[in-house]
Amino acid sequence: MTYEPDMSDTPHLLLVEDERSIREPLAQYLTKQGFRITQAGDAEGARARMAAYAIDLVVLDIMMPGEDGLSLCRHIRETSDTPVILLTARGEETDRIVGLEMGADDYVVKPFSPRELAARIKVVLRRLQAGGTRQHAPEASSYAFAGWVLKTGERALVDREGVSVALSTGEYSLLHALVTRPRAVLTRDQLLDLTQGREAAAFDRAIDNQVSRLRKKIEPDPKNPAIIKTVWGGGYTLAAEVTRL
């Protein structure tokens, strides 16, 4: 293979997937969507291509024979800033959690809609271009703030007494976005963008509605919010110290 210079307007994706029956049609589809695709059938091939090309984003299957996707994901995270989207075969929580903890930016569960994958690739790339809102540090397993602990694994919010307070998908995404960016003012558009990245289908209600629901759950006095504050003319901010656990 010869080195080809990176064309700045077509993002270059590395697609790592051992199943040809998935990899090839997916590569085809993504090419049609305006991405430049390089394929790899295993971790070794992926490493070689990572070294050879300037890859903008890696789409990585977790379940692969030999070195698996998680281990490759860790390697990528240790050696570069290239974002990673995981393809997970199992709907199991553990893979997803471990993957996110390994520093993956997003994941889709098989069987996934290629459109959804394309949308997420775009979101991750856009986030990156927008100025490094991407978390360089891998996802923590929990975040503590104002007496609450948000567990990313179980997607649960745990109070001081250790009672877990369930969150809807939308509420979780919103709280996650706020907690990972404490004290930053996030506009409604930013929040919509951040929360849609993960569960697009499940989120089309107004941000304000979600915020007021969240406040009911976590604020001691929802009418007089002290944790999620409204910024006049701007958006929302998490007004609490966040500790990564």
Next chain:
Amino acid sequence: MTRLFPRSLPGQIALLVAIALFVAQAINFGLLVRERQSARFAQVIVPTVTRLIDAAERLGTPVNPRPDTLVGADRREGRENRRLMRGGRVDFVPANPVPAELGRRSDIERDLRRGLTDGGVPVGQVIAVVRPIDASRPLLKRMDPARADRMRRLGAELMIAVELPGKGWLSLSSAWPRSERNLIWQLLAQTLILYIVVLLPVLWAGNRIARPLRKLAVAARAFHPGDDADPVEESGPSDVRAVIAAYNALSTRVTAMLDEKDRMLGAIGHDLRTPLAALRVRIESVEDDEDRARMADTIDEMNHTLDDILSLARLGRPSEPATDVDLSALIDAVVEDFRDLDQDVSFEEAPRLRMHLRPTLMRRAVRNLIENAVKYAGATEVRLRSDDKSVRIEVCDRGPGIPPEKLEKVFDPFTRLEESRNRETGGAGLGLALARAIVRDASGEISLVNREGGGLVATITLPRT
């Protein structure tokens, strides 16, 4: 009666041993009584007969019909036997001196009669009674102290009257051992000692067997594959140890088998999802939007079914631990997810309700019920009710309901109501089966009831934790 009967192993063994000991003691007692009786015959009857014969013979050559002279022969102490032999204290009276109201002892009478007949004394009636001695009886005070003492000690008095035909009655009384009473006390004391000596070790030994067995039962009842419980400690006698070792090996085997099942299910899941995923990617090249959407729906449905099958098969050993959960928030979150998808689901806000359960699974159970209601009725109302003992999650709809005869059947896997198995309504009929399995895993129950005025209420009842 059955409640008094011990159910535990040591209790039953102890009861058995106690009964056996008691029976043996009773037999011993019987033999002892018989022996006592013959001894008594030798001790009391023989001398008495001798005295009576002696007296009768003296009467044959009557010197003095006055009874006093007969009685006065010997009043010295400590030489009773000889005195009896010489026929002391025999009275000669004209009529039967024994009060009729006293119970007669025919066994003694028979012995006396035989003895007298053997001795060549012709007798008419023979009457013998035993009466307990009242220690304060004035007669005793008049008696010589040694004899009175003996009377008191032995506790009874034997009164005998023998009719000499044509002559009158010979009457005599002597101390009689109330031996039966003493014997019973003896027996009781003996039995008590035996019980202490035998039953305590039996109880100890029984406990030594029963305790490990009880522990084993507890472990077997609590056996939950995959929770990595420690093996049961092998203790007790070797047979019991062998049982416990066998149980430990069995539980290890069961766990290994279930692990194997999990691995297999994982492999099946992977092997089925991969072609599904490939198919899902490929259908993007279908030009017709409607066709493509339908294909995508079908694939989603197959995937959903696969998920349900895998979850149901794995439910025996859930990977998720039970945690403290606010059930109200949990239901609210599930409902909210439906509302985010523009489904008409309402939840009447409920106060915080702390429960200990597996949140992801319970979410799934609640979701399945709501999904059904939305599917068949288009809208649903969810309520959370609680009292001291239980919590009820009610999912109510105003849909067509379920014919009463099918209310139970719908819980069976792969059962759906409409006979046509219309694919439009989706699902493989695993939703309720899965929900029930999840709720039962949490020691609860699901019920379906048709509502008055149409519709259905699906209720999850959970014990309060």
